[in-house]
Amino acid sequence: MSRAEGRPVEETPGTAFRLDPFYLIVDDAEMAERLVPVGVKLLQLRAKDMDAARLRQEIRRTRDVCAAHGCLLVINDFWRLAIEEGCDVVHLGQEDLVEADRAAIRAAGLKLGISTHDSAELAVALAAEPDYVALGPVWQTKLKVMKWAPQTPERLGVWRQRIGDVPLVAIGGITVERLPQVFAQGADSAAVVTDVTRAADPEARAREWLAATAPYRR
Numbered sequence: 001m002s003r004a005e006g007r008p009v010e011e012t013p014g015t016a017f018r019l020d021p022f023y024l025i026v027d028d029a030e031m032a033e034r035l036v037p038v039g040v041k042l043l044q045l046r047a048k049d050m051d052a053a054r055l056r057q058e059i060r061r062t063r064d065v066c067a068a069h070g071c072l073l074v075i076n077d078f079w080r081l082a083i084e085e086g087c088d089v090v091h092l093g094q095e096d097l098v099e100a101d102r103a104a105i106r107a108a109g110l111k112l113g114i115s116t117h118d119s120a121e122l123a124v125a126l127a128a129e130p131d132y133v134a135l136g137p138v139w140q141t142k143l144k145v146m147k148w149a150p151q152t153p154e155r156l157g158v159w160r161q162r163i164g165d166v167p168l169v170a171i172g173g174i175t176v177e178r179l180p181q182v183f184a185q186g187a188d189s190a191a192v193v194t195d196v197t198r199a200a201d202p203e204a205r206a207r208e209w210l211a212a213t214a215p216y217r218r
Helices: 029-038 052-068 079-084 094-099 102-107 119-127 153-163 176-184 202-216
Strands: 022-026 042-045 072-076 089-092 111-116 132-135 168-171 189-192
Touching (some): 022 202, 029 042, 029 052, 029 202, 042 052, 079 089, 079 102, 102 111, 111 119, 132 153, 153 168, 153 176, 176 202
Parallel strands (some): 022 042, 072 089, 089 111, 111 132, 132 168, 168 189
């Protein structure tokens, strides 16, 4: 259930909480409605290039399907709408973090995740007392051109040491076959976009991810 449905959410900044090891990222509500019922328990809606009315509708549809299936919903970037629509978590990039009202996010009871790509960004993220930190791209990603070279799984191990008990999300070029390398370096969760959403059969691929991450589910 989502926050809107009354599920308690820890409100202490920086308090560690558990992330499902399978962190699915989708572009729209339609894909969420297809994949959440398969068994996904952690989903980010990363909606781009939408007008305000459609964006709110996409968030509501995704929130509702997540609530119906006990899936934690993360909203990328749009923290105001995440608050207004009673979502669970906000994920911010470094530029968005500068503009966001973290006090408002905390007051609304939402968790906060932050992207990092290098040591300087990690320092900024940790100063904001996040509920999780993401590192990427671990491998080359098909999603978009990035100025950062692949971080490698070994960098995840470095981040693990630096962030202590804060949950660590790996993202970028991760496939089912690469999952053991990610978790061996201390990641708590592996984020995926194209390996599932652009698969010939997204539902079948999501089931493969669920099975492959089951040994890491606590």
